[in-house]
Amino acid sequence: MHSFVKYRTIPIRYINTTAVYFLTIIALSFLTHVSAAQNRNEKKDVYKYKIIDTLKTRYEIGVSGGFNLNRFTKEQPQTGFNTGYNAGVSLNYHLYKQLSLQLEANYLQQGGQMITFKDDTRLGLPESFSTKNVKNSSYTLNSIEVPLLVNYTINIKPSWKPSFYIGASYAYTFNVTENYQKTGNLLPGEDIIATVSNKQTVSNIFNNTRYNLITGTNVKLPLTSRFKLLLDFRYLTGLTTARANYSYMEKIGFGSNIRTNSFVSRIGIVMPLK
DSSP, rough: OOOOOOOOOOHHHHHHHHHHHHHHHHHHHHHHHHHHHHHHHHHHHHHHHHHTTTOOOOOEEEEEEEEEEEOOTTTSEEEEEEEEHHHHEEEEEEEEETTTEEEEEEEEEEEEEEEEEEGGGGOOOOOOOTTTEEEEEEEEEEEEEEEEEEEOOSSSSBBEEEEEEEEEEEEEEEEEEEEEEEEEESTTSOOOEEEEEEEOGGGGOOOSSSEEEEEEEEEEEEESSOEEEEEEEEEEEEOOOOOEHHHHHHHTTOOEOOOEEEEEEEEEEEEEHH
């Protein structure tokens, strides 16, 4: 007598439902893992951005100094260049988005060269070294300058933000020095040419106060988490007269008013304030 084993047939739809169930669990686990990883990355990014945002403060102070290339305006043809120094402090206040206002207090040397042809023999004086000569002078105007500037910053990337600015400054000149070489005939009627070099204070022939128009650009590069390196370049154009009635021939009625012009380069350190 034969015994039969009964097999139970599992419907195909049950197999399909089970497979879908397990695939769904696997997919949900994978998506949960991906979502958790994304959340961790987003938290890191948020933390990073918070660090960057702490550098965007309202106030920023700095110290800087550098060299100037100076020249008087060309109303009179006999003028040339000389060099000077600058040093100062600054306070920057963030106004709105990419705009800021900057106030500075600087020590500034401006000036230039002038050539003077002197001939007092036309006035009836006898010819001598002092009455007839050519003098090449280099003038240095030592001033305290207070600029007020409006800055516009271009956000290229967090570590590279160049700025362009325009403004004006008030300059008070407390001292003017003249370094000169005077050349002339040492003895009348003799061909003995002599050159004398000297230095003197001539503050009385220049105005004590004047105003400058300023245009320039700078960039601030990160040094540490708190300090930035400043590279600054600007041009100062004189708005008011530095010396009135200058004539290279020293003839009354032929003079003109001259102003100062300077190209200024500076390097410094700035620090944001919390």
